[in-house]
Amino acid sequence: MSERALTAQEPRVGHEGVARPRLRVRAAQARRGAGRHAWRETADRLRQPDPLLHVAPPAAREGSPHEHGGGQRGRRAAGRSRSLHPCHTRPQRSGGTRAGVSDREQEVRRQRLAALREAGVDPFPPRTGPRTPVADVRERFDDKSAEELEQLAESVAVCGRILAQRSFGKLVFVTLVEEGVRLQVSARKQEMDPDVFRFVKKLDVGDFARFAGPVWRTQKGELSVDVREVQLLAKSLRPLPEKWHGLKDVEARYRQRYLDLIVNEEARRIAVIRSSTLRAMRSFLDARGFLEVETPVLQPLYGGAAALPFTTHHNTYDQQLYLRISDELYLKRLVTGGLDRVYEIAHNFRNEGISKKHNPEFTMMECYQAYADYREMMELTEAMFCEIARQVCGDTKVEYQGASIDFTPPWPRIEMTRAIEEATGIDVLEAGELSSLRAAMRGKGLDLGSAPTWGKLVDDLFGDHVEPEMVQPTFVIDYPWELSPLAKRSPDNPRLVERFEAFVAGMELGNAFSELNDPDDQRQRLEAQAGDAADGDEEAHPLDEDYIRALEHGLPPTGGLGVGVDRLVMVLADAPNIREVILFPHLRPEVEGS
RNA sequence: GGGCGCGUAGCUCAGUUGGCAGAGCAGCGGACUCUUAAUCCGCCGGUCGAAGGUUCGAAUCCUUCCGCGCUCACCA
Numbered sequence: 001m002s003e004r005a006l007t008a009q010e011p012r013v014g015h016e017g018v019a020r021p022r023l024r025v026r027a028a029q030a031r032r033g034a035g036r037h038a039w040r041e042t043a044d045r046l047r048q049p050d051p052l053l054h055v056a057p058p059a060a061r062e063g064s065p066h067e068h069g070g071g072q073r074g075r076r077a078a079g080r081s082r083s084l085h086p087c088h089t090r091p092q093r094s095g096g097t098r099a100g101v102s103d104r105e106q107e108v109r110r111q112r113l114a115a116l117r118e119a120g121v122d123p124f125p126p127r128t129g130p131r132t133p134v135a136d137v138r139e140r141f142d143d144k145s146a147e148e149l150e151q152l153a154e155s156v157a158v159c160g161r162i163l164a165q166r167s168f169g170k171l172v173f174v175t176l177v178e179e180g181v182r183l184q185v186s187a188r189k190q191e192m193d194p195d196v197f198r199f200v201k202k203l204d205v206g207d208f209a210r211f212a213g214p215v216w217r218t219q220k221g222e223l224s225v226d227v228r229e230v231q232l233l234a235k236s237l238r239p240l241p242e243k244w245h246g247l248k249d250v251e252a253r254y255r256q257r258y259l260d261l262i263v264n265e266e267a268r269r270i271a272v273i274r275s276s277t278l279r280a281m282r283s284f285l286d287a288r289g290f291l292e293v294e295t296p297v298l299q300p301l302y303g304g305a306a307a308l309p310f311t312t313h314h315n316t317y318d319q320q321l322y323l324r325i326s327d328e329l330y331l332k333r334l335v336t337g338g339l340d341r342v343y344e345i346a347h348n349f350r351n352e353g354i355s356k357k358h359n360p361e362f363t364m365m366e367c368y369q370a371y372a373d374y375r376e377m378m379e380l381t382e383a384m385f386c387e388i389a390r391q392v393c394g395d396t397k398v399e400y401q402g403a404s405i406d407f408t409p410p411w412p413r414i415e416m417t418r419a420i421e422e423a424t425g426i427d428v429l430e431a432g433e434l435s436s437l438r439a440a441m442r443g444k445g446l447d448l449g450s451a452p453t454w455g456k457l458v459d460d461l462f463g464d465h466v467e468p469e470m471v472q473p474t475f476v477i478d479y480p481w482e483l484s485p486l487a488k489r490s491p492d493n494p495r496l497v498e499r500f501e502a503f504v505a506g507m508e509l510g511n512a513f514s515e516l517n518d519p520d521d522q523r524q525r526l527e528a529q530a531g532d533a534a535d536g537d538e539e540a541h542p543l544d545e546d547y548i549r550a551l552e553h554g555l556p557p558t559g560g561l562g563v564g565v566d567r568l569v570m571v572l573a574d575a576p577n578i579r580e581v582i583l584f585p586h587l588r589p590e591v592e593g594s
Numbered sequence: 595g596g597g598c599g600c601g602u603a604g605c606u607c608a609g610u611u612g613g614c615a616g617a618g619c620a621g622c623g624g625a626c627u628c629u630u631a632a633u634c635c636g637c638c639g640g641u642c643g644a645a646g647g648u649u650c651g652a653a654u655c656c657u658u659c660c661g662c663g664c665u666c667a668c669c670a
Contacts, residue, residue, distance in 0.1 A: 173630065218629080222628085249601095
């Protein structure tokens with residue numbers, strides 16, 4: 001079989017069939033040249049003697065040509081339709097299908113793809129074969145000298161994506177990357193089968209391949225795998241972004257995050273930090289006896305936060321549903337049911353504005369602990385953030401946007417009303433009505449905004465004048481009850497509730513209270529919210545009778561905490577925008593004709 | 595939603611007073627056994643975001659629209 005392929009005198013085979021009629025003559029000629037070489041390297045490929053690099057001969061494949069080719073086509077078609085995300089109603093500006101360089105670059109690669117298939121080489125083989133992770137190779141041999149490596153004469157097989165290729169005629173260097181770790185592969189014509197050598201030269205940047213051969217050090221001292229055998233693992237049909245400048249276009253980085261991850265180390269670093277953060281958080285809570293649970297995303301009534309929901313509909317039940325804005329009310333039902341310590345790391349959905357701190361879909365960890373109050377939740381919060389920082393960043397101090405942030409407990413506590421008074425000179429409890437507070441603010445020359453209720457106005461004051469100043473981790477405690485319909489009243493001052501928010505880097509990262517477990521008080525508070533709704537506060541909570549019923553069965557004294565996971569990751573990763581820590585942030589759709 | 599800015603080759607970017615659309619990288623062909631942003635020679639590559647307008651002539655000026663960013667508003 002391989003002999004037949006090697007002696008084939010029909011270099012045109014394999015490219016006529018894929019020529020695109022819209023290409024001009026000169027381009028077609030260029031392609032013909034490329035196709036010939038593609039054919040030749042494919043023939044070379046068939047000669048590989050290494051059993052590790054097993055390639056089924058064409059004869060063996062003829063039994064299932066439909067399954068094979070059809071499967072590939074089907075997969076490509078599926079891939080295309082998947083790439084047409086609902087938001088992407090036209091091809092991407094970058095890498096789109098309109099005529100241009102990319103088109104012809106893809107054309108060349110499709111030529112090679114076709115030539116490989118023609119020669120019976122699967123460009124997307126189902127199995128990889130034995131391999132050593134690149135990171136392991138580096139770990140084992142990075143500290144070995146050239147002489148030591150020569151004595152060891154150890155062969156490995158490494159796999160990864162080709163990031164760059166530097167060719168010197170009879171010597172080729174390939175930069176391979178796997179899991180973010182790079183390794184150089186060298187191919188010396190003198191040291192290997194010349195057909196394999198040619199095959200290496202014709203691999204494209206972006207291809208996945210497996211290289212087998214001894215580990216050595218080049219004259220310039222670079223650790224390399226000296227290729228003896230090669231196997232194409234997956235063909236890449238589109239060019240990678242520029243190797244030096246990378247992918248900078250912010251929109252392209254968000255829309256095609258996979259490219260961002262390939263060429264920008266920062267994207268990978270943040271993804272890893274996010275994963276580590278979640279792992280550290282789970283391990284912290286698990287170690288304290290919390291049970292991880294899952295509660296509905298589709299809820300018949302939304303609640304647990306002041307926010308507007310997304311609405312949706314269930315066809316079979318003809319039921320109006322909301323995507324959850326919070327899982328709070330469900331988690332407290334579970335505590336009522338005797339699951340005394342529960343947590344959920346949940347995606348919440350809020351139909352509101354987008355900013356560098358807000359994505360419509362975001363991740364919140366909420367945990368509830370029976371028999372605890374908000375002071376114990378403060379201690380839990382401090383300990384958790386500190387431990388997560390240590391696990392993720394290796395230190396309880398982290399750099400965020402030029403500021404050093406120290407998570408070491410205890411964090412300072414300050415009463416909310418005192419914080420506002422210190423910042424603005426206004427005692428919001430004294431100015432305890434919407435009208436008097438507005439008057440007080442007017443007296444200080446402050447912007448009144450459009451807050452419809454006293455509580456909202458206090459919240460605005462706090463957000464404008466206090467929140468941005470809280471760079472070091474700080475607990476703001478004891479909120480006016482109007483702001484917190486789910487928190488228990490303070491025994492010392494009935495106008496306040498036992499609530500705290502944790503602020504870091506000017507952002508709210510945590511929110512907690514001694515949970516309100518008096519069903520009658522809860523009902524009154526939610527009814528007051530209904531009044532606020534009538535006053536124009538469209539975020540006021542609807543009344544959830546089923547939740548009240550659960551409280552009537554008895555909720556133990558419970559401390560609850562919510563943590564904005566995305567924002568926590570921002571701080572730990574030193575990312576200035578929430579979109580950097582969400583792999584696929586919400587973007588406006590690209591529209592046909594734009 | 596308002597204000598400001600941006601949108602030019604697959605990627606990163608130039609483009610002068612309104613006067614032939616440019617570079618580097620990538621790609622293709624060639625040379626090359628030590629590169630790691632390889633180098634050298636040659637070549638290919640454009641709906642200048644879209645539509646309309648002004649003009650002898652528009653990437654450039656005007657209008658509208660689309661997308662992105664920053665910012666304000668909104669927003670746990």
